[in-house]
Amino acid sequence: MSENIAAMEAEFNRRIAAGETIEPNDWMPEKYRSQLKRLISQHAHSEIIGMLPEGNWITRAPSLRRKLALLAKVQDEAGHGHYLYSSAETLGISREEMFDQLHSGKAKYSSIFNYPTLSWADMGMIGWLVDGAAIINQTTMAKCSYGPYSRALLRICKEENFHKKQGMEIIATLIASGDTGKAMVQESFTRFWWPTLMMFGPHDTNSPNSPDMMKWKIKLKGNDELRQRFIDMTVEQAQKWGLSIPDQQLAFNEATRSWEIGEIDWNEFTAVINGNGPCNQERMETRRSAHDNGKWVRDAAHAYEEKHRSKITTAA
Amino acid sequence: MSKTNSLPEPNDQWNLWEVFIQESDNEPHRHAGSIRGADAENALQNARDVFARRGKTKSIWIVQSDHIVATTTGDSASFFDPTSDKVYRHPHFYKHTLDDELWKK
Numbered sequence: 305m306s307e308n309i310a311a312m313e314a315e316f317n318r319r320i321a322a323g324e325t326i327e328p329n330d331w332m333p334e335k336y337r338s339q340l341k342r343l344i345s346q347h348a349h350s351e352i353i354g355m356l357p358e359g360n361w362i363t364r365a366p367s368l369r370r371k372l373a374l375l376a377k378v379q380d381e382a383g384h385g386h387y388l389y390s391s392a393e394t395l396g397i398s399r400e401e402m403f404d405q406l407h408s409g410k411a412k413y414s415s416i417f418n419y420p421t422l423s424w425a426d427m428g429m430i431g432w433l434v435d436g437a438a439i440i441n442q443t444t445m446a447k448c449s450y451g452p453y454s455r456a457l458l459r460i461c462k463e464e465n466f467h468k469k470q471g472m473e474i475i476a477t478l479i480a481s482g483d484t485g486k487a488m489v490q491e492s493f494t495r496f497w498w499p500t501l502m503m504f505g506p507h508d509t510n511s512p513n514s515p516d517m518m519k520w521k522i523k524l525k526g527n528d529e530l531r532q533r534f535i536d537m538t539v540e541q542a543q544k545w546g547l548s549i550p551d552q553q554l555a556f557n558e559a560t561r562s563w564e565i566g567e568i569d570w571n572e573f574t575a576v577i578n579g580n581g582p583c584n585q586e587r588m589e590t591r592r593s594a595h596d597n598g599k600w601v602r603d604a605a606h607a608y609e610e611k612h613r614s615k616i617t618t619a620a
Numbered sequence: 621m622s623k624t625n626s627l628p629e630p631n632d633q634w635n636l637w638e639v640f641i642q643e644s645d646n647e648p649h650r651h652a653g654s655i656r657g658a659d660a661e662n663a664l665q666n667a668r669d670v671f672a673r674r675g676k677t678k679s680i681w682i683v684q685s686d687h688i689v690a691t692t693t694g695d696s697a698s699f700f701d702p703t704s705d706k707v708y709r710h711p712h713f714y715k716h717t718l719d720d721e722l723w724k725k
Contacts (some may be wrong), residue, residue, distance in 0.1 A: 330693045376673075383670045390654040399633060401657070456653065465673075605634065605658035610658060 320521055325451035325503050328394035336520050339513060341395050343522065344453055345402045348388035349413035352406075353587050355381045356423040357402050359428060366424060373470045380467065384460045391452035415573060416503050418581030425478055425485075425492035431471015433493075433500040433538065439464045441504070442463060444599065449521035479545055486546070493542065494550045501565070502573045504531035510570075539563045637663040638688060639671055640681040649681050657682075 312331045319326065326332055355378045362378065365371035389399050405411035416434055421427070439461065446457035478485035508526040517523035542549055543582055553566030574583065634656040640649035652671045656661020663682050672680065691699050707713045716723040 327693060329690075379669075379673065383673065386655075386670050387653055393636075393654070456637055461654070602634070609635075609658035609662070 309347050320449050320519075324449075325454060326449050327451045335516065337395055339517060339520075339522060340450055340453065341389070341392055343517075344388055344392040344395070345397065345405065346412055346414075348385050348392060348402065349406045350417065351381045351385035353413045353417045353421055353591060355385075356587055356590055357419070357583075358427060360421050361424065361427050364424070365427075370427075370474070377431075377467050377470065378413055380463050384463070387459055388453075391450075391456045394452045402532060403595065407588070407595065409579065409588065412577060414503060415576040415581065416499050418576050418584045418587060419495070419499050420583050422495075423488055423492055425475070425488040426496070428471045428474030428478065428489065429436075429467070429492045429496045431467050432541075433471075433496050434503070435464055435467040435471060436538065437500050437503045437534050439468060439532050440537075444525050444530060445523070447521075447524055450578035475545065489545070490547055493547050497550050498568065499576075501531060501535070501568055502576075504528075504534070506573070508571065529545055535563050535565060634658045635668070636685040637664065637682045638685050639667040640683075641671055641677055641683075642679045643676050644678050647678075649679070654685060655682070 316326070316330075316332060316336075326336075358374060358378050358381075360369060362374050366372050389402060391400060393399060402411070406413070421430070442457050442464065443461050446454055446461055448454050448457075475489055478489050489544055505511060505527040508528050511527055514523065514526065518526075537555070539549060551566050553564075556562075556565050557564050576584070579585075635658065637655050637657055637660075639652045639655050641652040643650045647688070652667075655663055655667045655670060657666050660682065664680060667680050667682055668677075669675075
């Protein structure tokens with residue numbers, strides 16, 4: 305039996321090395337399966353919780369055009385959550401189980417959504433910085449070895465570009481509007497800069513799951529490499545907008561042609577991930593009550609389907 | 621052969637459906653993903669809301685996931701083997717005796 309497993313594992317590793325994708329019914333090591341369940345469900349939770357900071361501004365959007373765009377964006381996030389829950393389900397975990405993990409606080413989600421959205425400029429900042437960082441992560445992950453996750457990410461990446469562009473438009477508009485608008489953008493940028501850099505996760509040297517994930521091509525690039533790619537892209541954009549970056553140590557390294565940042569406050573990162581960020585409690589309460597308040601809709605759809613089915617059965 | 625998505629389904633979840641989208645005339649329906657829906661009508665509406673939010677959709681098919689039967693990766697080598705030695709099913713098998721210009725047309 306154990307020889308059999310060794311043979312299957314060898315075949316699995318060969319397929320990964322050959323760049324083949326793994327599909328739901330294929331044999332896979334238990335750890336590959338459990339790592340994917342954890343990763344994909346966390347990603348799904350992040351999309352769903354990510355609706356809340358933006359939902360906060362739907363009723364206060366400054367124009368109908370902005371409101372329509374924001375509604376469409378929040379609806380996209382719900383769709384992305386759906387794609388991801390579906391791909392996690394193919395690994396043998398039910399959606400109810402994933403919801404339970406989220407609602408009980410067992411499952412984690414992206415730390416960035418535990419920060420408040422205090423001004424309208426934050427809607428621009430989420431599109432530009434947060435979605436910009438997510439695009440860098442997700443376009444890389446879209447080449448991962450698990451077929452259903454890879455396909456869900458391709459679909460998500462196509463839609464994220466609208467999110468980023470609508471954010472950048474909000475920022476450009478505020479900056480062009482004069483000193484007050486620009487000050488709003490700067491205040492928001494100062495609050496979001498560091499938390500966005502934390503989205504890429506701990507340094508690779510402190511990332512316990514990374515080696516296995518890289519070996520199995522669940523993850524294709526290290527956290528630090530992706531973070532650096534984001535920094536190099538964003539620093540230049542911020543400078544073009546005349547924004548000042550809240551990092552005294554930020555310096556351009558001529559040799560690497562890269563921007564080097566000061567040290568990230570990892571204590572803050574750990575605190576927020578472990579439930580002690582500014583909005584963790586509020587996010588979880590909102591999420592739980594949304595789920596509870598939606599129960600009658602789910603039940604009604606069930607009852608309707610059962611009634612309909614029993615009618616068909618009786619007629620036949 | 622095996623059924624895809626042959627996973628245990630807890631009772632409190634809606635049925636699982638596979639969604640196939642046709643983006644325009646003359647294109648086949650392609651698998652877009654899965655959707656939950658209590659019944660067919662509900663699943664079709666959910667499929668529209670999740671997979672067709674940006675136009676570019678001509679038609680949607682849905683089918684309950686446990687009705688799909690598929691090959692498995694393990695079986696596929698032997699299952700598709702009978703076609704692998706039939707090179708005469710491809711145009712490059714044939715050699716020409718005409719002049720080049722005429723053959724290319």
